[in-house]
Amino acid sequence: MRGATVRFRLAGKDRIGVVIEVRPDLVHVAYGTSEPHDDWPQVVVHPETRQGRALVLSEVTYFYGANTSWERPQDMQFGKTPCAKELRYAITELVVNHHAQSGDESAASDEPAG
Amino acid sequence: MLHLIEFAASRFGDPLLHAASVDDLDDRLDALTDSPEALHCTELLAPHMPLVQASLPMSAEVLLAAAAGRSPEEAQGQVIKDPQRILDAWLDAQRQAAQVMWSRGATRVSEAPFAGTDLPIEIEKLIFHGLRANFCGLAIEQVFSAGRLIPVWLAGALADRLVVSARQHLRLLASLPGVSVDEAIVPDAERLDFAAIEARHQRAKAASQRSYERARARLGS
Numbered sequence: 001m002r003g004a005t006v007r008f009r010l011a012g013k014d015r016i017g018v019v020i021e022v023r024p025d026l027v028h029v030a031y032g033t034s035e036p037h038d039d040w041p042q043v044v045v046h047p048e049t050r051q052g053r054a055l056v057l058s059e060v061t062y063f064y065g066a067n068t069s070w071e072r073p074q075d076m077q078f079g080k081t082p083c084a085k086e087l088r089y090a091i092t093e094l095v096v097n098h099h100a101q102s103g104d105e106s107a108a109s110d111e112p113a114g
Numbered sequence: 115m116l117h118l119i120e121f122a123a124s125r126f127g128d129p130l131l132h133a134a135s136v137d138d139l140d141d142r143l144d145a146l147t148d149s150p151e152a153l154h155c156t157e158l159l160a161p162h163m164p165l166v167q168a169s170l171p172m173s174a175e176v177l178l179a180a181a182a183g184r185s186p187e188e189a190q191g192q193v194i195k196d197p198q199r200i201l202d203a204w205l206d207a208q209r210q211a212a213q214v215m216w217s218r219g220a221t222r223v224s225e226a227p228f229a230g231t232d233l234p235i236e237i238e239k240l241i242f243h244g245l246r247a248n249f250c251g252l253a254i255e256q257v258f259s260a261g262r263l264i265p266v267w268l269a270g271a272l273a274d275r276l277v278v279s280a281r282q283h284l285r286l287l288a289s290l291p292g293v294s295v296d297e298a299i300v301p302d303a304e305r306l307d308f309a310a311i312e313a314r315h316q317r318a319k320a321a322s323q324r325s326y327e328r329a330r331a332r333l334g335s
Contacts, residue, residue: 021322023326025330026326026329026330026333028322028325028326050137050140050141053137068325069329070325070326070329070330070333072333081141082144084140084141084144085144085147085242086239089235089238089239089242092235093235093236093239095318096234096235096314096315096318097314097318099317099318099321099322099325100314100315100317100318100321102321
């Protein structure tokens with residue numbers, strides 16, 4: 001399941017994401033946003049690329065280290081195509097670096113940025 | 115052993131030669147690096163890596179000829195710089211790593227360093243590149259051993275991925291104790307600080323665990 005592409009609702013918004021970690025009951029998802037924050041470490045995915053097609057993107061999408069959420073698998077819609085490996089590694093590195101630098105208080109705060 | 119190499123080239127290299135596009139090739143390579151059968155075969159071949167590599171016709175001439183006929187669009191922005199030096203260094207570093215690994219008494223890849231499942235993401239990524247480079251090498255082997263004709267774009271794409279991934283994997287190999295790689299090929303700044311990576315990995319895991327527990331409480335799992 002790691003590397004699966006998913007769609008789910010978070011804070012009233014439809015989100016597109018990639019599963020980066022799997023636990024018995026929940027999965028950790030890094031989700032994208034259309035809001036650019038130029039000064040934040042980011043991974044940008046364009047809809048016309050292989051990665052964008054796998055995620056079925058309709059617009060340029062930005063992934064940030066803080067934008068992750070734990071979700072129940074049954075609350076998500078799984079995509080047909082897995083995330084490209086290189087993209088999954090890039091997004092996971094963003095998240096890991098964010099968690100490692102931010103520590104407990106702000107890491108994975110469940111507050112979506114954008 | 116040569117039969118196993120031929121089998122691997124046919125079983126795992128040949129499907130890559132049926133890719134319909136660059137994206138399709140990348141999808142096939144991603145799938146191969148997740149295939150238990152392919153990984154098991156890689157495990158069987160690992161102790162015999164020098165023999166495997168001696169059988170792979172990875173000359174710079176072949177690679178450059180493959181890459182030379184492509185249009186800029188087909189090249190997809192990847193630039194091959196000094197491919198022969200990179201490949202020679204990669205093959206040599208693998209030979210050194212295999213010697214270090216097997217001289218320590220390990221008999222299976224699963225007993226080797228980094229063979230566990232809880233890997234820092236930086237390490238996991240570089241191991242992926244090692245696998246991808248090897249599968250590209252098996253596809254090139256299949257082109258030559260089976261006398262296959264392939265489109266120029268595919269030859270170029272395989273050559274690109276072989277060299278780009280070998281270069282990435284070489285960063286990992288060059289960082290291993292007992293493996294010597296020319297600093298002109300992998301500068302010190304690109305080598306891995308395993309202690310720092312492990313410390314960062316543990317901090318991230320701890321933060322992830324805490325956020326997981328908060329989420330469980332929130333969701334009532």
